[in-house]
Amino acid sequence: MENAWRMEQKTLISELTEGMELAKQLRVNLGSAETSEVLLRRILSSYEKALLILNWSGSMGQAQASGVPPESPISINGSPRSEDFDGALKDNQDSSKKRKTLPRRTDKVKVSFESGLEGPFEDGYSWRKYGQKDILGAKYPRSYYRCTYRNTQNCWATKQVQRSDEDPSTFEVTYRGTHTCFNGSQSVPQPASPEKHEHKLNHHSDNHQKGSGINNEYLDNKEIASPFSFPTSSLGCMKSNDYCFSSLMLDENNFLGGFSSSFIPPAAAESNFYYISQNQMNFGDVHNLQQSESELPELQSANNSVANSPILNLDFSIDAAELDSNFPFDNAGFSF
DNA sequence: GGTATTTGACCGTG
DNA sequence: CACGGTCAAATACC
Numbered sequence: 212m213e214n215a216w217r218m219e220q221k222t223l224i225s226e227l228t229e230g231m232e233l234a235k236q237l238r239v240n241l242g243s244a245e246t247s248e249v250l251l252r253r254i255l256s257s258y259e260k261a262l263l264i265l266n267w268s269g270s271m272g273q274a275q276a277s278g279v280p281p282e283s284p285i286s287i288n289g290s291p292r293s294e295d296f297d298g299a300l301k302d303n304q305d306s307s308k309k310r311k312t313l314p315r316r317t318d319k320v321k322v323s324f325e326s327g328l329e330g331p332f333e334d335g336y337s338w339r340k341y342g343q344k345d346i347l348g349a350k351y352p353r354s355y356y357r358c359t360y361r362n363t364q365n366c367w368a369t370k371q372v373q374r375s376d377e378d379p380s381t382f383e384v385t386y387r388g389t390h391t392c393f394n395g396s397q398s399v400p401q402p403a404s405p406e407k408h409e410h411k412l413n414h415h416s417d418n419h420q421k422g423s424g425i426n427n428e429y430l431d432n433k434e435i436a437s438p439f440s441f442p443t444s445s446l447g448c449m450k451s452n453d454y455c456f457s458s459l460m461l462d463e464n465n466f467l468g469g470f471s472s473s474f475i476p477p478a479a480a481e482s483n484f485y486y487i488s489q490n491q492m493n494f495g496d497v498h499n500l501q502q503s504e505s506e507l508p509e510l511q512s513a514n515n516s517v518a519n520s521p522i523l524n525l526d527f528s529i530d531a532a533e534l535d536s537n538f539p540f541d542n543a544g545f546s547f
Numbered sequence: 548g549g550t551a552t553t554t555g556a557c558c559g560t561g
Numbered sequence: 562c563a564c565g566g567t568c569a570a571a572t573a574c575c
Contacts, residue, residue: 339551339552340551340552340553341552342553343552343553343554359550359551
């Protein structure tokens with residue numbers, strides 16, 4: 212067993228390393244759509260293999276290491292609820308029920324109120340709040356948002372925003388589902404002004420504070436969290452197909468989802484989680500990409516921050532960190 | 548009047 | 562049964 216594991220580990224490391232390299236190349240080549248696509252495919256392939264391995268040895272039980280049908284059944288179209296796509300995710304084995312343990316991705320974002328909004332909080336999408344709940348053990352309530360275009364464009368993306376009790380200036384944002392809306396309207400706040408920027412989209416800003424019934428605390432929460440976003444970023448597809456593309460790809464990777472997934476056209480992409488191509492144009496800084504599925508109990512991302520993430524240049528690093536908890540990667544020398 | 552938010556109720560899951 | 566997530570009626574704002 213051990214030998215087997217070691218071998219797998221090597222393979223895994225090799226695959227991940229390659230993926231990383233490819234990603235780096237991609238970064239350099241971004242711009243040339245074709246090249247990017249090829250590279251992305253390769254990246255995906257590498258990660259897929261790695262994931263399969265992980266999946267297999269990591270949790271013997273579920274090893275769905277076979278060519279699991281990647282894409283989820285077009286749930287988006289017909290399904291009335293967002294929970295659908297989780298089903299899509301891992302329904303292979305347990306089919307039947309919808310689960311709440313949707314894989315999702317969490318980001319922690321730090322914001323400084325004192326100095327005004329420092330980080331850009333627009334992710335280019337329009338969110339509509341549909342609920343708020345007090346969470347056990349948390350000081351602050353959790354807010355639930357869904358894409359404004361859910362009905363009009365069948366976009367089932369949702370996100371949850373929770374203020375950290377320990378550090379109120381930090382918000383944990385959990386994205387679920389992928390945007391399938393094409394909102395040119397979202398005009399991404401392009402080169403988001405690094406410094407306090409108005410968190411209101413000038414264009415079509417429809418999220419201004421309306422519910423003036425909320426108290427300040429929530430207001431904060433809301434103003435900031437709601438339109439949330441990252442630096443320049445890009446979540447999902449915005450206007451540039453290229454970015455959309457990459458987002459999807461990575462997304463599809465689903466780092467832990469463990470599915471093979473081949474590229475899915477943006478339109479129908481209903482992958483499961485976003486992946487944020489972090490800011491600064493070229494995935495510069497990493498965040499946490501967490502996809503937790505039933506396998507990984509929790510997603511916590513650990514870094515907060517927009518501000519400092521000494522991590523490398525590629526997002527993949529995150530995984531390393533995460534996986535780390537499950538595997539002895541030490542020797543791998545994941546020093547991206 | 549249309550759209551967004553608030554908030555209690557409902558429902559599925561563990 | 563408790564908790565988290567979503568629904569939907571009521572309400573607020575433009």
